[in-house]
Amino acid sequence: MTTSTIPGASAAPRSHLRARVGRAAVATGGGLLFGVLTNLAQGWLPDTWQQLPNSGAVWCTVAFAVGALLYRHERPVQAALGGAGAEAGLVVGYYGYAEFGRDGAGSLFFPLVWLGLALVAGPLFGAAGWWWRHGRDARRRVAGLGAFAGLWGMEALLYAIDLHHIPEAYACLALFVLIPLLMARDHKERALTLGTAAAFGLMAYAAVIVPLQMVSG
Structure with a gap:
């Protein structure tokens, strides 16, 4: 007995997987870059405005935007994962630049606290962005x-x-x-x-x- 293979049947799942990996990479890389920018912005802005770029609302805006814009054809669970990647990237970018581009990040306590919060807030606001933009x-x-x-x-x-x-x-x-x-x-x-x-x-x-x-x- 012989079996026939539909042309392109195995290529489609691989292409879909590559697209998912690509979106996750864009979300995480964008978060990493934005984390560096928020650290830099604290030196650019005057006086008490310097704290605003490092606020939870600004950081969660990235996860919300990822869910709304990057995962149009995916399910909300994928947007949630993208949001988690974006928020983790933000933490790594921010504290990585503080460590290697400034005078050091200091204790690991606050980076770990913010990373824990990022892994909670990122999925929530990634999904929230998807719900707002694509939810019926x-x-x-x-x-x-x-x-x-x-x-x-x-x-x-x-x-x-x-x-x-x-x-x-x-x-x-x-x-x-x-x-x-x-x-x-x-x-x-x-x-x-x-x-x-x-x-x-x-x-x-x-x-x-x-x-x-x-x-x-």
Whole structure:
């Protein structure tokens, strides 16, 4: 008995695998580059604005963008993995440049803390970006965009309450409001996204910022 092989049948899975690996490499490499840029930006920006590039909201924007733009034809789980790669790349790029391009990164404690947070936040915001851009379910679109906007609400609370950097707090608050208004699909989704963002921002501040302030203080 002989078996016939369909031409190209084995090539298609290999091509699909290469495409996935390529997207993961782009996500991780982009995160690595952006990590270096955020470190550099701290020296470029004036005064208290120097902390903004190193904020959780700015870093999670990379994972959100990866999920929204890089994984159009994939499932959200792939976008989540891409987000994890992007966030891990950010940590390595930021602290790698601090170690070899500046005066040293110091203790491994904070790099490991941020790497742990990156492996949690990266998949969440990679999937959130996919849900917002490609999701057919309005609830997931609202949840994804609301989580992204809520990050800026969390940062606004951090700058206003803990750091007392009021101009930066207003800038983050503006993004907290503008993201739902400009990126949601209709008035109903805008209103729901704003409410979701407010709830997420408060929960994230209580769950992440407060413990980090206790540890660093």
